[in-house]
């Protein structure tokens with residue numbers, strides 16, 4: 001296969017048809033297998049032509065790949081193609097193109113029907129946009145890895161992973177939803193006697209820029225060839241340049257075998273690619289397959305961990321446990337209250353005196369003052385605080401001011417007289433448990449009952465609700481990036497998260513209406529990557545992400 005010209009990622013697909021106008025495709029307008037009317041040629045690949053077609057009964061657009069005559073004439077090859085199509089159609093994964101039908105016609109045409117994808121392949125995206133921000137590149141590659149994981153679980157090795165086989169479509173709000181194409185076809189080709197354009201006479205199958213060294217050495221491939229190819233793709237997306245690309249077919253193969261790639265962060269310093277991401281890419285590109293990740297699932301986990309590491313909440317060094325909360329200040333009796341009390345007493349005293357004097361002058365005797373009780377009652381109720389502090393406090397408030405305050409004195413509630421509390425340390429704070437989420441449980445600062453000294457000797461302070469919320473908030477962007485395709489705008493997802501004493505998330509579960517949903521599980525998966533401050537004991541929290 002000719003190497004792609006510099007700046008172009010197009011490789012084998014799209015044959016060159018020379019300078020003469022192409023003859024119209026003879027199959028256009030025909031209805032294949034009585035069901036698929038072929039409407040338009042989408043493109044030509046190594047095995048055949050892909051058409052946009054319409055299912056004549058259900059009127060749904062589909063993509064139909066029709067094998068070239070050179071392949072269709074070989075019965076063994078056709079049988080293998082159909083076997084692989086059958087296997088690939090069973091993968092059934094959201095990131096794998098759906099194969100809905102396959103077979104052969106009476107005319108001997110062998111075909112495969114797929115869901116019709118509107119969008120562009122990753123090669124076109126890269127050609128237009130160049131390198132992508134590392135988070136976007138990683139999010140795209142995680143989807144590719146998920147598709148491959150599903151295929152590998154069915155024993156299908158892709159063998160021809162490249163940007164042209166990864167289609168980018170819009171799904172909901174997500175413009176980067178990936179569908180992987182061409183599963184299993186490469187495996188068929190492995191035993192084919194028909195040379196693919198991509199092999200360019202070398203006997204090698206696949207596309208040279210993505211060929212794992214063991215394939216070049218002629219070893220039997222296993223799933224790790226796909227890991228290598230995905231490593232090349234991730235490198236390309238991050239850096240905007242292939243890790244191994246020589247001037248010729250042979251020099252590219254030699255680079256795969258001999259050259260060590262420049263780490264992505266060095267190849268593109270301005271992109272601030274985290275070191276942990278470098279490590280993932282370089283391990284996927286190990287020349288010795290035993291040094292690569294064993295499975296694509298391991299690769300994906302490492303990639304997720306690298307993203308999480310970049311998102312890590314920078315844990316402060318373990319701090320000494322908090323000092324006991326300051327004792328509540330004894331409620332100070334303000335001079336205004338004292339003045340008010342004095343005025344009240346003066347009023348009361350004057351009233352009693354006035355009553356007694358009145359009686360004295362009218363009856364000539366000093367009688368007990370029953371009216372005083374009715375006067376005293378409301379005043380006493382209004383200012384019980386006066387009982388203790390007034391006596392102990394020097395009051396110098398002018399009576400004029402105090403008069404005004406008397407009126408107000410009835411309104412505010414008055415605290416109980418201050419009692420000097422003995423200094424206490426905070427009581428032991430029970431780590432919140434799964435059953436009692438920390439958000440609902442009392443905060444550590446809440447003192448319950450008499451103190452049992454514990455704090456300073458029991459390790460770092462408990463993780464507070466605020467610290468947890470801050471840690472989760474840092475994942476907000478990633479949650480949106482990875483999970484928004486499953487959500488409507490502004491949808492809320494609440495997760496219940498258990499944080500271990502070491503600061504790692506032990507479990508994260510979506511709750512409420514999102515419990516068990518794809519969206520909920522996606523958000524929980526991201527939440528699990530959080531790393532919080534080590535604390536004294538495990539704790540349980542809730543957090544709500546808004547999409």
Ligand SMILES: Nc1ncnc2c1ncn2[C@@H]1O[C@H](COP(=O)(O)OP(=O)(O)OP(=O)(O)O)[C@@H](O)[C@H]1O
Pocket residue numbers: 012013014042043044045046047048049050063065097114115116117118121160164165181182198
């Ligand atoms: N399901 C689909 N929906 C829309 N376009 C598709 C679909 N499948 C393939 N195509 C497009 O059809 C063209 C030919 O695809 P095909 O898979 O035959 O070739 P290829 O992958 O480029 O080459 P090769 O088969 O050599 O790997 C490509 O442009 C591809 O993007």
